[in-house]
Amino acid sequence: MTTSAPIKLRVFSLNCWGIRYLTKLRKERFHMIGDLLYNEQFDVILLQEVWCETDVLFLKQKLSSVYPHSHHFKSGFIGSGLVVFSKHRIQDAFLYRYSLNGYPYMAQHGDWFGGKAVGKILLDISGLAVHVFVTHLHAEYCRERDSYLPHRVVQAWELQQFIRHTSAGADVVILGGDLNMHPDDLGTRLLRNCTGLLDCFTETANFDGCEGGNTHISENPFTNPHELVPFGGGVRIDYILFKSLGPVDVSCESLSTTKGPIPGQPFSYSDHEALTAEFLLTTNKKGRGCPDREFGCFPDKLPDLVNTVNEARTEVKVGLHCAERMRHTAARTGIMGLVLLLLELAIAAVPLFALAPEQPFPKASFYLLGVLCIAVLLFASLLYIFYTMEVKALQGAEDEMRLAITSLQERLKESHKGLSWGHLQNPIVGQDPGHLQADNST
């Protein structure tokens, strides 16, 4: 901390929808995005879904004079799609790849190939340690029967773990990206409650943008309006969140979104709306706030937090049940393939021992069946390995959640005793911690 005058910080976030061959007018849109970023004076730019190396290079070249610092986070087969540009020197970068991210055989959804992750960059802005995170979670393809929900909940869990554990040394934390979750979805609540991050949309007095802060709207020429009818024509799934940890006050002075068609431009930048947040960082002599490594610094928020983690744990358990069932199916199919193969081999061996020198089967069908058995066996084995890894990752997340609930409970008990929370402003009255207990069954 060497600063005292307030610092303005402009942060931009956009899901660029940059899939090679598949997204409309990609090249033209990236030219428009490049122009926008070049002309506007942002401090930090957080881009998602920049899947093509050519687009990354184009933007780097175009913006090098205005934003001399950039980092492209690489992961997965075509990912991670996350790119950051900054006016300030990027001192350090670190990537965390989510342990679960869809299924490789769901190629039409493609998330698995994207290697979804959360990237972190470390900036020194006038002596303040500003930790900026950018992420993109698994998409939601069907809200009613969302088979990816456990994966997205685990991603949200890992995201909050990563932010909490890596930002203890930060003065300011900023997270931007496409969370693919509505504001009140389990994952969003989990992220907000665990980290204490504040939502720019709810925190700012100056909002200029789509109704409800929506970032995926039917007015956008690249979206299918029918998909958004159940949600009143739009959803809010892209966010900029923030918090202060050091001796500095952070306020979100304004938030704006693009509103579908861009005036004076032939089309929109993307199928998502872009977000721009303006922060004011003011020195505060009070010293460091609640240390990030501690869950639930505010005892009045503990019961909510315990409930949210419990809810997430239930969802992970549902996912675990499904993954175990799928693994069981893969095992059964594999065994079936093996048994059929052994049967075939036995049939093939019959003429060796029997008197009849002739093969009882037509040769072509015999070979074809053999090949089919081997193929089934191989694919079932691959799937069995994949589902076991899914089970392990889900179990791991569930274990971490159980541990967190136990820790929070302990803190809740302490706050009830009033031992550690002498400074408590809003003590929790008449709340029995018993009903917030972790279910220790495994």
Place this chain on the structure above:
Amino acid sequence: MTTSAPIKLRVFSLNCWGIRYLTKLRKERFHMIGDLLYNEQFDVILLQEVWCETDVLFLKQKLSSVYPHSHHFKSGFIGSGLVVFSKHRIQDAFLYRYSLNGYPYMAQHGDWFGGKAVGKILLDISGLAVHVFVTHLHAEYCRERDSYLPHRVVQAWELQQFIRHTSAGADVVILGGDLNMHPDDLGTRLLRNCTGLLDCFTETANFDGCEGGNTHISENPFTNPHELVPFGGGVRIDYILFKSLGPVDVSCESLSTTKGPIPGQPFSYSDHEALTAEFLLTTNKKGRGCPDREFGCFPDKLPDLVNTVNEARTEVKVGLHCAERMRHTAARTGIMGLVLLLLELAIAAVPLFALAPEQPFPKASFYLLGVLCIAVLLFASLLYIFYTMEVKALQGAEDEMRLAITSLQERLKESHKGLSWGHLQNPIVGQDPGHLQADNST
């Protein structure tokens, strides 16, 4: 910080060699390990290679009265093999899975299936935030032609990234585990130089154990002594490292290892020797030391650090070259399979257009060749996806290293100018930072 009396902390680390069906006397050894841990008074126990769930459950049951807190980190197909037991409440746990960890088709080595990772637990010991890390890196199967070296270097890089980024809020940091690297290997230097972690073996005045602190020795009945001949009969690949970050002095009072055969026991605990370190934590009013998020707090160590990261980057580039070549081979093989398949289809189509109604090929060979083409195409595609992911992970690590070198260089320049290092005790004299520049070619 609520403490003032010195605190003793006993940490135990062992690679348990617990592979189902494959390792000798597994059950008996785990009984012995359980007895040892039960009888000794450790504060924290860090175990690696506990691959079987039954062994985890056995230890948990056996030790629950002495070490009421434990955490099993889960990852990969049978991993991560990392288990922690603690006398002190585990407040929080977090796992980072390494992005690279061998190849799934190298099943005889099996590392890929182990899902190697680094686990972190957070303890509150008399008011001190003690962050304990446990890890196990990819094994070294042939030191002369070690094809896994780039993977292990990337793992060491990610390990130091994880420790640096997650321990800014720690008072004490302890890392234990099987690094599968000798004390002067690139990865070990990278880890030590980047994090500032100190090696118990070199720091303690009281060492009792194998010569040179070796943990993999020819005297151990489970090791093949011939393998260790080139290394003088033993190597040191298991470590306990530590550092202090908060207002506390940490010293390693003693370090001991087991010495192969255990007196009074029929066999050794494992094919590795166990490590026991005793720490003394003494309050120090000077306040927080060098913040963890900053690389190279000591300017006199900066040139060394830059050189080490540069060396690691070169190794990653070698790995990248190999991975790109393998990907190229996979692509070529896949294309060959596709061309052959198309050729077959063309041959099959000939009778439809030609006058001769007969297939020019014997049917069985025709089908067999077709199946072979499809199999080649499929496997080549899977390998192409795998190698592309390897390329991305290596590129990602290399980018992070380049960024780190640029950051360190800036700091080196500043230290030369003497602007930011007014407090400098040992200024770097006569050292030109130019030769330490990051090679910005990509």
